[in-house]
Amino acid sequence: MPKTIDLVLTKSHDHSMKTATIHQTKTHLSRMLKEIQGGETIIILNGSTPVAKLTVIEPAAVRRPKVGTRTSAPVHYAADAFQPLTDDQLKEWGL
Numbered sequence: 001m002p003k004t005i006d007l008v009l010t011k012s013h014d015h016s017m018k019t020a021t022i023h024q025t026k027t028h029l030s031r032m033l034k035e036i037q038g039g040e041t042i043i044i045l046n047g048s049t050p051v052a053k054l055t056v057i058e059p060a061a062v063r064r065p066k067v068g069t070r071t072s073a074p075v076h077y078a079a080d081a082f083q084p085l086t087d088d089q090l091k092e093w094g095l
Contacts, residue, residue, distance in 0.1 A: 019043040019050070 018040060025032065025044050032042055036054050044052040065071055085093070 017041060017043055019045050021045050021047075022051075025054075 018035075020028070020032065020042055022044060025042075032054065036042060036056055039056060041053060041055040043050045044054065085095075
């Protein structure tokens with residue numbers, strides 16, 4: 001069974017919220033992140049002063065496509081698009 005974190009449970013505006021000192025946060029960050037992923041919000045204290053709030057981040061609405069996924073219509077080009085330029089065309093381009 002995983003160890004539990006000794007976090008202080010405080011009351012705030014009719015609901016309870018966990019708090020942790022900076023030392024507890026540094027020592028137990030991995031376990032705290034699992035609790036946060038489960039929906040918990042944890043207030044970080046510097047002494048008795050709240051300095052930060054750890055809470056879950058909602059995933060981005062748009063996810064990047066997997067590598068190799070077609071994201072647009074195929075590109076079409078003229079059959080002669082990659083043919084060498086003629087001498088006259090090279091002169092036009094100053095080459």
